[in-house]
Amino acid sequence: MSRYSSNPLSKLYRTAGWRRARAAHLGVEPVCRLCRAAGILNDGSLTVAGETQRDGRRRFLVVDHIVPHRGDLALFWDPGNWQTLCPDHHDITKQRDEQRGFSNARGADGWPLDPRHPANR
Template identity: 50%
Template sequence: MNTGYLRIDGSPQTNPKRMHLVVDHVIQHKGDQRLFWDPTNWQPLCPDHHDIVKQQEEHGTLRTGTDVTGRPLDPSHPWNARKA
């Protein structure tokens, strides 16, 4: 199964421009050409994981307790309450 055809939540990717895998750097290269081109520092990621989760981790903005859209994971959170 090619994970580039799935979104981060596991649902099928419908945007043809995002049906690919992205080469991610395990250790941030920060302009270091040795790290940038070192294949042992590469890992394949789906575009959603690379562009959302990985970037939030690197910038220190990853919100714990939420999914990648910012929606709370706790089903009892008021945001997730069903409207009657």
């Protein structure tokens, strides 16, 4: 069963157009954006902690939609709405932030970076 099978738009991720667009994006941004911000150059072979990814099924990179497209084809195909993430950042951090409604990421001063964080309201 495909990991996209519950998503009615899953067929978009299996198109030749998406495969080409994904490859082009990964050519421009070949490491996880959030790992890079933390000083880790993760090409998909590492965990979010910077350790070797032991699970071979999680050794890849995700082209993530920064703003969830939720069926909006303009957002789906907008390369300005894409970022490269490792599976840990995509499946754990990004999903948690989307459900919560804000990111808990902190700056060097320890203060939340996301303007939607309750501390910044």
